[in-house]
Amino acid sequence: RPPPPPPPGFAVGIRAVSAMDTDAPHIVTFLRSSGAAAAITFNMVDSEGNVMIANTSVTLQAISQSAEVPDSCKCTGAMLQNTEDIAKYGISYGSSCNDWDNDDCEGLWGQITLGDWCCKSWCYADPSCPDAYISQVLPGQYFSYKACDAANSDRSPASCPWTTQAASLDVCQCRDVRDIMDDRMKSLFPLDYGSRCYDWDTANCEANYEPWQLDSWCCEQWCYVDKECPHAIPSYNPGMEGKLFWSSLKCTQDAQDVAQCPYKKIVEATEQALEACACLGTTMPGDRLLAGMPADYGQVCAPHDSE
Numbered sequence: 001r002p003p004p005p006p007p008p009g010f011a012v013g014i015r016a017v018s019a020m021d022t023d024a025p026h027i028v029t030f031l032r033s034s035g036a037a038a039a040i041t042f043n044m045v046d047s048e049g050n051v052m053i054a055n056t057s058v059t060l061q062a063i064s065q066s067a068e069v070p071d072s073c074k075c076t077g078a079m080l081q082n083t084e085d086i087a088k089y090g091i092s093y094g095s096s097c098n099d100w101d102n103d104d105c106e107g108l109w110g111q112i113t114l115g116d117w118c119c120k121s122w123c124y125a126d127p128s129c130p131d132a133y134i135s136q137v138l139p140g141q142y143f144s145y146k147a148c149d150a151a152n153s154d155r156s157p158a159s160c161p162w163t164t165q166a167a168s169l170d171v172c173q174c175r176d177v178r179d180i181m182d183d184r185m186k187s188l189f190p191l192d193y194g195s196r197c198y199d200w201d202t203a204n205c206e207a208n209y210e211p212w213q214l215d216s217w218c219c220e221q222w223c224y225v226d227k228e229c230p231h232a233i234p235s236y237n238p239g240m241e242g243k244l245f246w247s248s249l250k251c252t253q254d255a256q257d258v259a260q261c262p263y264k265k266i267v268e269a270t271e272q273a274l275e276a277c278a279c280l281g282t283t284m285p286g287d288r289l290l291a292g293m294p295a296d297y298g299q300v301c302a303p304h305d306s307e
Contacts, residue, residue: 006163011161011253011254011255011256011257012252012253012254012255013220013252013254014255015254016099017276018203018236027042027134028042030042030060030182036058037058037060037061038059038061038292039057039058039059040057040058040059040060041055041057042055042056042058043055043056045259047216047258047259048190048241048259049259058160068130068189068272069130069146069149070128070129071149072126073125073126073128073129073144073146073147073296074125075095075096075097075123075124075125075147076124076125076126076141076146076149077095077096077124078094078095078125078138079091079092079095079126080093080094080137080138081138082305085137085138088108089108089137090218092136093137094122094123094124094135094138094141094143094220095123095124095153096164097122097123097124097147097148098151098291099118099119099120099121099122099151099197099206100122101117101118101119102118102119104164105118105162106165114162114165114166115160115162115166116155116160116162116163117145117161118160119155119159119160119161119162119163120145120152120155120164120221121148121151121152121213122143122144122145122147122148123143123144123147123148124138124141124142124143125142125143125144125146125147126142126144126147127142129142129144129146129147130142131144131145131146134169136162142237144293151198152209153252168202171225171227171228171229172225172226172229172231172232172250173224173225173226174194174195174196174223174224174225174229174250174291175194175198175223175224176192176195177193177194177195177224177244178192178195179195180243181193181239181244182239182240182242184237184238184239185237185240186238188208189208194222194223194224194244194246195222195224196222196237197221197222197223197251197252198221198222198223199219199221199222199257201217201219202216202219202257203216203262204264205218205219206218210236211266212266213236213262214263214265214266215263215264215265216258216261216263216264216265217248218259218261218263219257219258219261220251220253220258221251221253221265222246222247222248223246223247223249223250223251223253223254224244224245224252225245225246225247226245227245229247229250231247231249232246232247233245233246233247233249254274266280277299278302279299279302281299282298282299283295283296283297283298284297284298285297
């Protein structure tokens with residue numbers, strides 16, 4: 001009998017952006033696509049390959065999807081009391097199993113949260129339901145989709161119109177921009193350039209971009225996105241700065257490829273650049289200095305951590 005195949009491996013890059021507080025704790029979260037038990041082994045290295053977290057194993061327990069709904073998981077028949085809420089949602093909102101949000105999900109909850117849940121039946125239910133959520137509309141009550149399993153059993157997520165609308169409203173969704181690309185870009189790049197997550201520039205970054213533009217982004221997976229995407233970056237192609245925007249944060253990165261990227265940012269040794277790289281002459285606040293740290297820690301160039 002042949003040995004079982006090895007478990008899948010992934011390399012995920014975490015890009016440092018200006019909004020990231022590198023001194024603050026960060027949480028690593030693992031999400032799985034099913035409720036099956038899963039064993040995960042991971043480690044973390046920095047951009048130079050230094051091990052920050054050694055191999056660590058965690059086990060995600062199985063989540064039951066069927067027989068764990070207790071008999072007490074039923075609709076409570078709770079009714080709205082607030083006059084303004086009744087005017088907005090209707091007096092019977094959540095009192096029994098129904099797809100209460102399907103008719104006007106965007107009007108009730110805005111564009112940010114649209115999705116398949118808009119079409120699901122739910123009701124205010126007993127907190128013993130395995131998916132009991134605290135209600136934002138009716139204080140002290142919980143709502144549940146599990147209490148309405150019978151009503152949701154014959155529906156298909158693909159049939160929910162709000163799922164399609166949510167995708168169309170995603171400003172960070174990859175875009176095909178061949179109709180916006182100018183003749184110069186069309187002569188340099190394939191027509192589907194930037195239309196999906198891919199390391200488009202690994203092979204030819206140096207030939208297609210200016211030396212001062214080169215950096216590790218050349219080896220990153222990226223795609224074009226809408227200008228409104230929170231992490232959108234204007235195009236580096238001349239004349240396209242206000243027309244095309246791209247992002248690598250929406251794409252999964254290969255940390256090893258990015259760390260070994262041959263393209264490095266070139267900083268010209270001008271007087272201004274050298275002045276910007278001079279020591280600031282400041283030190284850490286006293287309440288953040290660890291025991292044994294001198295008061296001038298980091299004030300000038302010195303092997304501050306040698307001891």
